[in-house]
Structure formats: C-alpha cells, structure tokens
Amino acid sequence: MGEIPELEHGLEPRLDTDEDRSAVLWYSAGRRAADDAASSTNSQNIAAPEIAVDVLLFGLLSAVTTESPVSLSLAGTATPMDVVAALEDRFGAEPFAQIKDPGVGILPCCRLFVDGEPFEDVDAPISPDGKSATVEMIILKGFEGG
Amino acid sequence: MNEIKPPRIVETAPEGDEWIPSTCNLCYGTCSILVHKVDGVAVKIEGNPKSTVGKGRLCGKGVSGLMTHYDPNRIRRPMRRTNPEKGIGIDPGWEEISWDEALNEIAGRLKKIRADDPRKLSIQRTTTVYTMGLPWGAFAPGFGTTNVSEGGGGLHCGNSAHQISGLLHASWGVLPDFQYCNYALYFGASKGHAAGHNSNSNMAQAADARERGMKMVVVDPMCNFAAAKATEWVPIRVGTDAALALAMCNVLVNELGTLDIPYLKAKTNGPYLIGPEGTYVRDGETNEPLVWDSKAGAAKPHNVADSEDMALAGEFEVNGVKCQPSFVLLKEHLKKYSPEYAEEITTVPAENIRRISAEFAKEARIGSTIVIDGVTLPYRPAAAIAFRGLQGHRNATFNFFAVLLLNQLVGAADVVGSCLGFNPAFDGIPETGRMGYKPKASVDGLMAVGTWMAYDPPYPHPEPRKPEEMGLQDLFIMGMTSPFFNSEQGEELWEKFDMPYRPEMLINYGANIMMSIANKDLIAESLKKLDFIASFDLFLNETSDFVDIILPDRGYLGCYNTRPNTPYIFSHPAGMGDWSWAIQQPVVEPEGEERIFADVLIDLAERADFLADINTAFNAVLDLRGEHRLQGDRKYSYEEICDADLKNNFGPERGLEYFKKEGVVTWPKTPEEVYWRPFTDARVPIYLEWMPALGEKIQAISGPAGLDIPMEYYSALVDYLPCQSFECNHDDFDFYTFYYRDTLHTNSFTMENAWLDEAAQLDPYSYNIAMNTASGKQRGLEDGDVIQLETEKGRQVKGRVHLTEAIHPEGLGIAALCGHWAKGMPVAEGKGVFYNELLELDWENVNPVNLTLDLCSKVKVTRVEESR
Numbered sequence A: 001m002g003e004i005p006e007l008e009h010g011l012e013p014r015l016d017t018d019e020d021r022s023a024v025l026w027y028s029a030g031r032r033a034a035d036d037a038a039s040s041t042n043s044q045n046i047a048a049p050e051i052a053v054d055v056l057l058f059g060l061l062s063a064v065t066t067e068s069p070v071s072l073s074l075a076g077t078a079t080p081m082d083v084v085a086a087l088e089d090r091f092g093a094e095p096f097a098q099i100k101d102p103g104v105g106i107l108p109c110c111r112l113f114v115d116g117e118p119f120e121d122v123d124a125p126i127s128p129d130g131k132s133a134t135v136e137m138i139i140l141k142g143f144e145g146g
Numbered sequence B: 001m002n003e004i005k006p007p008r009i010v011e012t013a014p015e016g017d018e019w020i021p022s023t024c025n026l027c028y029g030t031c032s033i034l035v036h037k038v039d040g041v042a043v044k045i046e047g048n049p050k051s052t053v054g055k056g057r058l059c060g061k062g063v064s065g066l067m068t069h070y071d072p073n074r075i076r077r078p079m080r081r082t083n084p085e086k087g088i089g090i091d092p093g094w095e096e097i098s099w100d101e102a103l104n105e106i107a108g109r110l111k112k113i114r115a116d117d118p119r120k121l122s123i124q125r126t127t128t129v130y131t132m133g134l135p136w137g138a139f140a141p142g143f144g145t146t147n148v149s150e151g152g153g154g155l156h157c158g159n160s161a162h163q164i165s166g167l168l169h170a171s172w173g174v175l176p177d178f179q180y181c182n183y184a185l186y187f188g189a190s191k192g193h194a195a196g197h198n199s200n201s202n203m204a205q206a207a208d209a210r211e212r213g214m215k216m217v218v219v220d221p222m223c224n225f226a227a228a229k230a231t232e233w234v235p236i237r238v239g240t241d242a243a244l245a246l247a248m249c250n251v252l253v254n255e256l257g258t259l260d261i262p263y264l265k266a267k268t269n270g271p272y273l274i275g276p277e278g279t280y281v282r283d284g285e286t287n288e289p290l291v292w293d294s295k296a297g298a299a300k301p302h303n304v305a306d307s308e309d310m311a312l313a314g315e316f317e318v319n320g321v322k323c324q325p326s327f328v329l330l331k332e333h334l335k336k337y338s339p340e341y342a343e344e345i346t347t348v349p350a351e352n353i354r355r356i357s358a359e360f361a362k363e364a365r366i367g368s369t370i371v372i373d374g375v376t377l378p379y380r381p382a383a384a385i386a387f388r389g390l391q392g393h394r395n396a397t398f399n400f401f402a403v404l405l406l407n408q409l410v411g412a413a414d415v416v417g418s419c420l421g422f423n424p425a426f427d428g429i430p431e432t433g434r435m436g437y438k439p440k441a442s443v444d445g446l447m448a449v450g451t452w453m454a455y456d457p458p459y460p461h462p463e464p465r466k467p468e469e470m471g472l473q474d475l476f477i478m479g480m481t482s483p484f485f486n487s488e489q490g491e492e493l494w495e496k497f498d499m500p501y502r503p504e505m506l507i508n509y510g511a512n513i514m515m516s517i518a519n520k521d522l523i524a525e526s527l528k529k530l531d532f533i534a535s536f537d538l539f540l541n542e543t544s545d546f547v548d549i550i551l552p553d554r555g556y557l558g559c560y561n562t563r564p565n566t567p568y569i570f571s572h573p574a575g576m577g578d579w580s581w582a583i584q585q586p587v588v589e590p591e592g593e594e595r596i597f598a599d600v601l602i603d604l605a606e607r608a609d610f611l612a613d614i615n616t617a618f619n620a621v622l623d624l625r626g627e628h629r630l631q632g633d634r635k636y637s638y639e640e641i642c643d644a645d646l647k648n649n650f651g652p653e654r655g656l657e658y659f660k661k662e663g664v665v666t667w668p669k670t671p672e673e674v675y676w677r678p679f680t681d682a683r684v685p686i687y688l689e690w691m692p693a694l695g696e697k698i699q700a701i702s703g704p705a706g707l708d709i710p711m712e713y714y715s716a717l718v719d720y721l722p723c724q725s726f727e728c729n730h731d732d733f734d735f736y737t738f739y740y741r742d743t744l745h746t747n748s749f750t751m752e753n754a755w756l757d758e759a760a761q762l763d764p765y766s767y768n769i770a771m772n773t774a775s776g777k778q779r780g781l782e783d784g785d786v787i788q789l790e791t792e793k794g795r796q797v798k799g800r801v802h803l804t805e806a807i808h809p810e811g812l813g814i815a816a817l818c819g820h821w822a823k824g825m826p827v828a829e830g831k832g833v834f835y836n837e838l839l840e841l842d843w844e845n846v847n848p849v850n851l852t853l854d855l856c857s858k859v860k861v862t863r864v865e866e867s868r
C-alpha cells in the first residue's frame, strides 16, 4: 500500500516531505490577490442626470401591477437596488421582500436583464452611459434536489 | 484556450439501420448512449465511447431502457378520472380524452390560480430524470410559483451532502481523485461502485484505482457495493458516523499532530480570531474578521495579513477582547471525541479508529507536490468522502461536515489525489468562453460556489424569514428540498406559521410521491386535500390514484435536453481527462399520443396567457443572449429553444442539427480547472461561526409559532447527535433499519422493467431484508423466513429475510423502494419491501437545520412465515 502509482502524463512526484513544498502553493493565491488589490484604483462616482427606466416584471412579480412597463425616472447612477427601492415606493415593500436580503442585497434567485443582457453586479449602475434603460425582472426558484 | 476535438464522422450503415447518440436517463447519472435503431425500432442501447460521461459503458439499468420504452403497460393517451373519490387502491375510473380537452381543463385552472395567487400551484418532479428539469425551471417561475420540489425529497435527495459539499468544495458532491488517490475512506457512500451521479465513469475509474493499489476503507453498516470491493470494511452502528469521523479528527489533531498547517492558515477560517461570544473579532473599520499576525505581533484583517504569518495557536487580546484562533477552539472541542468514547457510540474498536486515522494521515503525504501537465500542485493522495447513507439521519449536516473535516485537516481538498468536488471550476466552452464558473471569495473571505443547482447557494445565506414557501425553505434557509412539501405535518406547520395561502393544484412530473417521501398514509391525506392534480407519467402508479388528469410522457428516449451533464458539478467525471457536452434527443417515434413534455408546458403557458413570462424565464435560465433571446410572447417549440441554447453557447455552426448528428463534443481539462484550490483565494469554514446566530434568528420566528429549534444543531463546532430512533429503548425493539440505493433499480421506478425485475429476483438482496446471520440465528430465524418489522408507532412492513455476514449485527438493510401495489405496474406489483412505510414525517425526524428526513427507524422483528 501507499506505493506511488505508475504516473501518467509526465508526473514528477516529489515526496521528500522534510521540506514543505506545498506551503508556497497554498499561500500564493492570497499573495496574488493582495498585490492585485494594492494596484487597483477605486472608481469614482460621477454625478449624472436622471434617466428613464422601463421595468418589466415577470412571473410572480407580474402580480404586483398590471402596469407594463413600469416607467421610472431615476438618478443616472441608479443600481438595481435603486430600481427595487423605486418599485417599493410605488407598490409597497412586501412584494419585493422575497428578492431582497439585508446581507446579500438582491438574492441570486432574482434575475435581472438590462436592455436584454443579464445583469449580475447589483451594486453597479444599470446605465453607465446615462442612457435610458429597460430592466426585466423575474424570480427563479425550484431547481432543487437530486 | 483548448480547442474542441474535431467532429466524429458517423459511419455509413445500411438503410434503416442507424446508431443515434443521446443520453440515458434511467437515473440522473446521464451516461452518453448510442441507440441502435433498425427499421424504426430501437433494438439495442450501448454506451457512447466518444463521451467521457459513462466512457462507453452502461449499467444494467441503462441497457434495459428498451424494456421501459416498449412496456405494454405504458400510458399512451391523456386520461381523466371519472370517479371523484380519491384514495389508496380506489379505482379512478380512467377515460381517454383528447390533448385539447386535457390542456384546456388544466390551463383553465392555471389561469384562475395565477390570477389569485400563483403560489397555490405546486410542482413535483422526479429525481430520476432530474437533469430534464430545464423546461420546469422556466415554467414554474414564468407561472410565478416558488413551490417546486423533488418527489424524492424525503428519501433520495442528498440535501446535506449537497449543502456541505457546496460549502467546502463548491460542488454538488465529493469523491476521491481516483486517478491519483492512494487511500480512500468512504462513509455511507458508494461512489464508483453503484448508482447515482456519474456512476459509470466513476466505476471505471474506481476499478482502475483499486487495480493500481488504492486502498479503500469503507465505513458502512452494510458490506455491499463499495465495501464488498474494499480493502477493509468497517461495520458501524447505523447513523453514528459523525462520532467516528470526529474521533479520527481528534486523533489527527490531538494525538498525531499530523496537519497541513499552511493549508489551514491559507485556505480555512482556522486563523480567524474568535471572541468570548463565539463570534469573529472584527476590524473596526472594514468589519472583516481579524487574524493574529505573528510577524507583526498585532491583529490584522484576514485579507490584509499574509497567510503564512497568521497564528493558528495562542491566546490574544485585541482592543481589550480576549480571543483565540478558531482552530484552537476546534482542537479543544475535538478532545471529547476520544476513540474510546467513539467506540461506545459506533461499535468501531478504538484501536481501529487510531490505526485508520494514522493510515489516512500518513497517506496524505502532507507537504508533497507533484507536477501534472507541467503545473506544480500539492499532492495529497488521501480522501475522506461521504454521501447519501450517512446524511440520511437527523444529524445530517454535522455527519457530512465531520467527514469532510478530515480532508481539511490534512489539506486533501481539490488537489492531486485528494477529495475532489465534482468540477467546481470550469473555464468555459473553448470557442466562445461561455458557461465558465469558478469558486470565489465571498462574505468574510469564505468561499462561494461558482455555480449551483439551486438558486440560493450554500454560502452566503439569505436571512431566514417567516415562511411563505410550502417546504419552509425560506425559514430553514440551509435546506433545499423539504419533506414537508406534501405531508400532513406540512399543514400543521403552515398553520403555525400563518401561511397566507394553501396549495390547490399540483402538477407532477414522473414522481411517485406516494412512495418516495415517507409512509403512504400521510402522503395520501395531503394529496386528497388538493383540488386538482395533473401528472405527466409513463405508468399508472400509486400516486395516480389521486390524479385528475394523466398526460402520457415520451420518456427519456423521446425527449430533448441540451444540458444533461451541465453544470458540471452534477454528473460529469471529476479529475483529469476531458470535458464532454452531450445532448439528449428523441431516438424513437412517439407511441400512441405521447408528446414531449416541454412542448406541453409551452402549450399550457400559451393557453393560460403567460408565454411572455415563460420566454423571459427561458432567457434567464439558459442565459440566452443577443439574437438567441426568446422574444415577447412569441410561441417557440422546444426544439427551437434547444437550438437557441446550443448556438448561444457553441456559436452559429453548432446548433441542434450539429449535436443531433454528433451527440457529444469533448475537449481536454486543464490542471488549473481540476485542481483549482491553490489558485483560488477563498477560505472554507472549519468553524461555523454564523450558525448559532442563524439558529437564534430562526428560533425568533419559529419559537412564537410554537416550534422550538434544538440549538445544538446550530453550534459552530460540529458534534455527533443521535437519531430520534435512538430514543426508543424497549427491549424487543432491537434493530435499526436503513435504506440503501440498489444498483439494479432507480428510486421506485424501474421495478416495472422486466429485465431489471428478473435480475433483482436473482439477487439475494434487492427484494429481501438483509440481517446479520448471527443476529438472525439468535432469534431463531432462517434465511428466507418472512418477517414483519414494526416501529414503536406501529408502522409495519413485511419481507423475506436474507441472513448474511455482510451487515452490522444491529442493522436491517432494505434496498430501493419496492413493494408496489398499483395495478398499472404489474411487473413491479408485490415485489420487495416498501421501506418508506416505516418512516414518520414530522419535525422530530428531520434535521432542524435543513429538513433532511431521518431514514432510520428502530424496529421489533417477528417471524410471520417460515422459509419456503
């Protein structure tokens, strides 16, 4: 037992474990991440004029209103969270409670599309170029088990 | 980027003679197949050697698929009940109706419910064809219900296995890196030796590994699929695995001191400082958890200090607060799990526990490296794995976590030879870069999965809330499937929590929920309460007694699926080799009036006025972009949607037509994908810091409703906690029953397959109750006697006993879900034992963290008939 297997595709095992050869491999990802963080610069928030946002609600969220699209006027820097806040102002917070979470923000079960493209960063502005946008929202659930 | 291997040329064959590539779905293993068709009739099914999924091999079930397809008992036309009375064994009085009649009635009801509260529709699917779930993944959210469940929510779902594998390995499950592992330690798992996720490829790899000399030590109450081929079988008392695993962790940490310290520092939350409240000590400015930087002699946020300088030992004072690294707390906690203590609980001798621990530690070769395809990687050729057996108990979450903790201690996680998650990192399709995913750091620096099979990932969790989902998963947020979906106790719990609605309608897709959750009476009561049930089925089964309209499904040989094997965390070989992307396609013409269920769902969406919603849901589920997005309320065929999905991912040249011909494309994996852990700056928890607070939050909601949370299940340090069945202390109740998945059968479904039934009748275990020979003799039993098992609550099953040395003296093993009573499955009727009849379905018997149902029961055994 414990024999080194016949090795394929050019393996070179190094088993002289007096020296911990793997330690540097474990540490390296963290060091790379620290270097990356040090070299990155923070993006600045630039004030932008208001934009028109049309919101299309599908599935369970479509029960919130018969209005379609829901037309909103939001700050140019509006993020998906701002869209949800504006919807809450208009229709009440309850229907949107299931897509929001104090820790996570907008839950991954709520899928957003901006102008037909999936939009994942819930902290990013939906329209970085300050143009009007169409936002589609649907709750996905129930792909579970197995 | 690697190139996809060039397409295979399909050989020319005589007219009317063809081999069609597709995917098996007699279980969710989804092996790639070739179906031989002669003059329109499928005559043989073989494995597709071009695919890495199955690698050209099929199991006994896979080759028997023809018998399911051509079974004369199949439903071939829509039917409606004429007898309004529903009950077990009560004839519904089926009459054949047209598709139009059936769909108009169902759509009419859907429209009404959708206008009222769409959550009143619930959807059940079978785990057997789990991978055919995409159309349901669009139908349910398009309609607007969040109530979707798996029919095997009680028995078959690996709730905790998935959750903890996700937390620690970013994957749906774990297995040894068969190509390089030298020492595999199995707990209640059969990976590579039985059914389930990617089983055929695993079997080939496991066989090669054993031949190569991989030592396999299998902890299991029964010496069956894995243990029978192992180097060593360790019989264990049912449901006590956590005690054994924690004792082994104790030996590693406190007796041997064999630990991968750099791994623990860099890849776990072992260095995070824990204050007197048991929670992280956090940085005042960033709120990130602090570690002790030994070099600087000061506390620093975990993402600022270099891992090498993080202390794993010692006691510190930070801003006047005394604190210790979480590893210190774990080390102390483990001391109570001495091998002697574990021996009392598990019946595994203390000296064996020490020996196996020492073997595992030695074989892990801590500190070693290896070069794979030019990349230097940590080499840890030892793996501890677990699966459904060990997690089918009330202590499900901790049972699983305790086993995987062994790997964390020696750094044997997602590196060469170690315990691997199935494919948690994927660079994407070579030519388009689409579909790629990778684990990444998330809240508090802990790992979040790159992809997941459910929409709420295992970490970070959403906040628990007053439940509005039928299965209560919005309160028990670490749960995925829930056994309370269709149960009498569900109603009791909904009342407690003031649920704003009740289910009125069920659409079932192939699940036989009367058999697959728990005892039939409780399920029957819940089904009777529903106003209307529509069910896609192949046979009239036990659940059909409660159905209003039956719809004939085409089965797996008649359906499309563009993604049977993706995401790759579900059923695709782990380790080095190739990626394969296969499809499933109709290989036979429809019989009678069968239709592809996905097209039926789209039809229903049209008739119930939610086409635009289902289209948006398809766009979201399939991540369709640009020209491939489904538009507005246009009606698409499922074939068109499949074409869009493939072109969206593989480019315009590789749509459905290409895949129908080729069946599969493959390309090589890279070492960085397979052994991703060293390249990812994310940690995993060895101390579940957030759990006590989570338990308290749930208690704050559930307590006032009259449901108290046993907080010991929410501790930051994992423990052994006994099953409910251990509380039965009557002298004559002296056996623990357990269920296991048979290799010959899938769930409760395949007993109707004539070939599999014949094989199962020849097998001494499939349809019998396994009992230890000495235990049987002590009670005067002979092999073949008919015995009755009875629980303390009076639930009974009967079956023929098979006496064998290959089972723990206190265990009774029952395979699969047999014992059918439906007349519509005449081959299956009356064969084997209906295990679930023994199971309660209540709060006392579920894991209070994620609602996994405890599958063991304590029973009294009496002989009712002598052997033939």
Ligand code: SF4
Pocket (backbone or CB within 6 Å): B024, B025, B026, B027, B028, B029, B030, B031, B054, B057, B058, B059, B060, B061, B062, B063, B195, B196, B199, B200
């Ligand atoms: S393992 Fe499952 S998918 Fe594979 S051949 Fe067997 S039944 Fe079919």
